[in-house]
Structure formats: C-alpha cells, structure tokens
Amino acid sequence: MSDKLPEQNTSGDMPLVAHLTELRSRLLRIIVIWLLIFAGLFYFANDLYTFISEPLRVYLPEGTSMIATDVASPFLTPFKLALISALFLAMPFVLHQIWGFIAPGLYKHEKRIALPLLASSIILFYAGMAFAYYAVFPLVFGFFTSVAPEGVTVMTDINSYLDFVMTLFLAFGLAFEIPVATVLLVLAGVVDVAKLKQIRPYVVIGCFVIGMLLTPPDVISQTMLAVPMWLLYEVGILFAGMLKPVNREQAESQDDSPGA
Numbered sequence: 001m002s003d004k005l006p007e008q009n010t011s012g013d014m015p016l017v018a019h020l021t022e023l024r025s026r027l028l029r030i031i032v033i034w035l036l037i038f039a040g041l042f043y044f045a046n047d048l049y050t051f052i053s054e055p056l057r058v059y060l061p062e063g064t065s066m067i068a069t070d071v072a073s074p075f076l077t078p079f080k081l082a083l084i085s086a087l088f089l090a091m092p093f094v095l096h097q098i099w100g101f102i103a104p105g106l107y108k109h110e111k112r113i114a115l116p117l118l119a120s121s122i123i124l125f126y127a128g129m130a131f132a133y134y135a136v137f138p139l140v141f142g143f144f145t146s147v148a149p150e151g152v153t154v155m156t157d158i159n160s161y162l163d164f165v166m167t168l169f170l171a172f173g174l175a176f177e178i179p180v181a182t183v184l185l186v187l188a189g190v191v192d193v194a195k196l197k198q199i200r201p202y203v204v205i206g207c208f209v210i211g212m213l214l215t216p217p218d219v220i221s222q223t224m225l226a227v228p229m230w231l232l233y234e235v236g237i238l239f240a241g242m243l244k245p246v247n248r249e250q251a252e253s254q255d256d257s258p259g260a
Contacts (some may be wrong), residue, residue, distance in 0.1 A: 026097040031091050038086035045078035047160070048085060052165060055137035057144040060154055067155045077158045084166060088129070092122050113187060121180045128176030129169045131228065136168065140221045168221070171214040175229045182236025193241045196233075204230050 041048065053066060060066070068074050087094075095118050103111060145154050185191050211226035 001007055020241070023091040023101060026101055030090070030094050030097055034086055034090045038083055039091075040076065041078070041082040041086050041106040045082040049078045049162075052081060052133075053158070053161060056135065056141045056145075056156060056161060059141050060156075061145075064153055066080050066158050068159070068217060069157045070159065073157070073159050081162055091125070095122060097199055109234050115178055117184065124180065125173040128172035131176070132154050132165075132168050135162050136172065136221060136224045137165070139224065140168075141144075143220050167228070168215065171225060172228075175210075175225060178229055178232040179236035179239060182233060186240035193237055196237050200233075203233055208231070 002238040057066065063098055069079070070076075099114070102112075148154050182196065185198070186193060207226040207229040208222065210229065211222040215225050
C-alpha cells in the first residue's frame with residue numbers, strides 16, 4: 001500500500017463542518033470581489049450601456065433612439081448591466097476559488113489536466129462573447145431593423161434589449177466551451193474519438209436545434225450559433241485525438257510511486 005493514499009484518506013475524512021466552513025469562506029471571497037468590481041463599474045454603468053447598445057443604435061432610423069418604458073428602467077437597466085458585467089469580469093477569480101476548493105482532492109495527473117482546461121474555458125467563454133458582439137450582433141440587428149413593416153418605427157426598450165443581448169452572450173459563451181467538454185469526455189473515458197466522429201451527423205443536427213432554441217427566431221442568429229458549435233466540436237475532436245483517456249488505477253499508482 002502506498003504512502004499517499006492514507007494522506008488523501010485523512011484529507012477526505014476532514015469533518016463536514018470544516019469543508020462547509022472552507023466553502024463559505026471561498027463564497028464570501030467571490031462575493032466580495034464581485035461587489036468590489038461592481039463598485040468600480042457602477043460609475044461607468046451608462047457608458048457600459050452605450051457600448052453594449054452600439055450594435056443596435058447604428059441601425060436605428062435617423063431621428064429615433066432607444067426608449068425606456070418603465071419608470072425605473074433608466075437607473076435599473078445600467079445597474080443590472082454593471083452587476084452582470086462585474087460577474088463576468090470576476091469569472092477567473094471565481095474559477096480560481098473553485099479550483100482551490102477541489103484541488104486538494106485531486107491526484108497529480110488530474111491537476112495537470114484540470115489547470116489547462118480551466119484556463120481554456122475562461123478564454124473560450126470570453127471569445128464566445130466577443131464573437132457575439134462583433135460578428136453576430138451587427139448581422140442580427142441589421143436584419144431586424146431592415147425588415148420592419150412600412151410605417152413602423154424601430155425604437156427598442158432598453159431593458160428588453162439588455163435581456164436579449166445577455167441571452168446571446170450566455171449562449172455563445174457556453175457554446176464556445178464545446179472543445180473543453182469534448183476533451184473532458186474523452187479523457188474521462190466516457191466516449192472515444194472514433195465514437196465522436198461516428199455521431200458527427202447527429203451533432204450537426206443537434207447544433208442547429210440548440211441554435212433554434214437559444215437564439216431569436218431568425219435564420220441568421222441560429223446559423224451563426226450552430227455553425228461555430230459544429231466547428232468547435234471538430235476542434236474538440238482534433239485535440240482529443242492528441243490525448244489518451246486516463247487510466248485511473250495506473251495514474252494513481254504512478255502518483256503514489258516514490259519518484260512521483
């Protein structure tokens with residue numbers, strides 16, 4: 001029997017109260033950092049909304065503008081945007097705290113895999129949001145404003161617009177996590193690369209179904225979510241093909257060896 005397993009068992013036998021205390025401590029840190037970032041962003045809340053609404057405002061007819069239909073919307077909508085933006089910016093710290101909580105229970109080979117995947121997930125999530133803002137929004141809003149019936153003036157409510165773009169940000173951010181999810185499934189031995197290639201036609205159909213469910217009912221946004229999802233699936237297969245599924249028993253024995 002190795003010397004490392006008893007140490008892990010000792011750590012694993014830590015009282016439940018101690019685990020809950022640590023979890024509470026890390027959650028409090030996350031909340032504090034989130035609120036600190038929010039405090040810094042709140043002063044620029046209106047500027048943030050100006051930036052986030054730019055893709056729509058450039059397509060509004062001359063002489064029109066966005067509107068606020070609720071009395072409190074001029075204050076609450078930028079407030080909500082600053083709060084959500086602060087959470088997005090705090091995401092690396094949030095994931096770092098999650099990593100710090102689960103890392104003691106992982107073996108060395110699991111840590112070596114988890115760290116690059118955590119970093120990749122952050123980068124890909126931000127990349128998905130950037131793709132939505134710079135590539136999808138101009139096409140979608142250009143299409144919506146161009147098909148307005150004769151006599152209808154396009155003036156979008158600021159709160160409805162924020163809900164709309166945040167939904168797309170989340171959809172594209174999560175969609176860009178597909179390579180990470182694919183690699184994890186292969187490393188965990190749930191599926192292999194050959195199986196992923198075999199089910200490719202079903203995945204393509206599934207991408208368009210998900211695009212239909214997560215985006216507005218127009219072909220442009222649905223396609224611009226579905227196609228990247230499919231391409232990212234192919235990227236995941238490519239990287240997964242470079243790796244081998246983890247044989248847990250073998251990896252644990254290597255971690256337990258004196259030279260490990």
